[in-house]
Amino acid sequence: MNNRIYKIVIVESLTLLVISGCSSIPTKNKTEEMVPTYICYHVKSGEIKIDGILNENVWQKVPVTCSFKTFDNKTAPYKFTTYARLLWDQQYLYICFFCQDNDIWATMKKRDAPLYEEEVIEVYIDADNDKLTYTEIEINPLGAIFDAIILNDGIQTIKNVTLNWTCLDMKLGIKIKGTIENRKDKDKYWTVEIAIPFSSLPDIKSYPPEEGEVFGINMIRYERTKEKFWHLTWAPCYTEGWPHIPNKFGRVIFKRS
Ligand SMILES: [Ca+2]
Ligand SMILES: [Ca+2]
Ligand SMILES: [Ca+2]
Numbered sequence: 001m002n003n004r005i006y007k008i009v010i011v012e013s014l015t016l017l018v019i020s021g022c023s024s025i026p027t028k029n030k031t032e033e034m035v036p037t038y039i040c041y042h043v044k045s046g047e048i049k050i051d052g053i054l055n056e057n058v059w060q061k062v063p064v065t066c067s068f069k070t071f072d073n074k075t076a077p078y079k080f081t082t083y084a085r086l087l088w089d090q091q092y093l094y095i096c097f098f099c100q101d102n103d104i105w106a107t108m109k110k111r112d113a114p115l116y117e118e119e120v121i122e123v124y125i126d127a128d129n130d131k132l133t134y135t136e137i138e139i140n141p142l143g144a145i146f147d148a149i150i151l152n153d154g155i156q157t158i159k160n161v162t163l164n165w166t167c168l169d170m171k172l173g174i175k176i177k178g179t180i181e182n183r184k185d186k187d188k189y190w191t192v193e194i195a196i197p198f199s200s201l202p203d204i205k206s207y208p209p210e211e212g213e214v215f216g217i218n219m220i221r222y223e224r225t226k227e228k229f230w231h232l233t234w235a236p237c238y239t240e241g242w243p244h245i246p247n248k249f250g251r252v253i254f255k256r257s
Contacts, residue, residue, distance in 0.1 A: 035235050036250040038065055038217075040086040040093075042257065048087065050193050052175035054096050059085055064098075065234050068221055071243075073236035082221045082232050086252060090208045092171075092195040097121050099221055104178045104187045106140040112147070112163050115140045119224055121192055124150075124249060126216030127204040131246040134216065135201060137167055141180050141190050145172065149202055156245045165202070171195040209254040216249035 043058045068082035069075060076082070081100040088094065099121065106118045115138045116122070126134035131154050138146035147167045151160040172194050178187020198207035209215070220243050223230040229241070235250035237243050 040252050043087050045089040050171040050173040052173035068232040071231040071240045084219050095194045097192040100189045106142045115146045120222050122220040124218040127201045129216045133203040168200045169197045213254045215252045217252045218249040
């Protein structure tokens with residue numbers, strides 16, 4: 001399976017997703033149960049300018065995540081090197097992405113369009129770490145946003161999606177080193193900088209987070225060459241094209257210093 005297949009039916013104000021073509025749950029083994037951890041450090045407000053340029057001292061000082069792997073935990077091609085960093089202040093969770101890419105492309109510009117059918121980065125945030133409810137935020141190189149609240153069965157099936165949810169006051173900056181519209185030339189990379197207000201997360205217990213609090217988070221990149229689909233990920237989910245497996249999200253631990 002190389003893509004999510006959503007059949008969308010509008011039910012009152014909500015949108016119900018029915019999944020088809022979803023792979024069965026893989027057999028659990030020790031490797032699959034291990035999820036990555038990232039220490040998310042606190043910064044003073046105003047230290048990050050959300051413009052897609054990752055030149056702030058605070059970004060330079062914190063470690064990057066491991067380079068994203070394939071969905072099944074294998075090393076991804078060097079030419080698609082992808083990593084992220086996270087920080088927080090009293091108001092926002094900050095995430096930045098670096099995506100090396102010699103052919104950056106996307107066509108969709110509308111909010112909540114199926115950006116996952118093209119090239120995109122995605123963030124899944126389970127703020128109360130209950131493995132059931134989480135927010136999904138996707139951003140493509142054109143700056144289009146898909147944001148939704150997901151209700152999962154805790155394993156790998158979506159029970160409900162609220163597409164009309166908007167991540168209020170989210171700030172977004174993108175820098176493209178290359179061209180999106182021209183697929184014949186050689187691009188270099190794209191970077192994304194996002195500030196997500198804690199107040200916008202529907203399943204957050206309280207905010208700002210407590211010292212040591214853990215969010216379940218996953219970060220994904222879909223890279224699509226003319227020949228092949230690459231599902232690249234921070235926390236491997238072992239099901240290609242289907243990241244909705246909240247017990248395989250990574251752990252982001254909030255630290256003040
Ligand atoms: Ca910046
Ligand atoms: Ca690409
Ligand atoms: Ca949750």
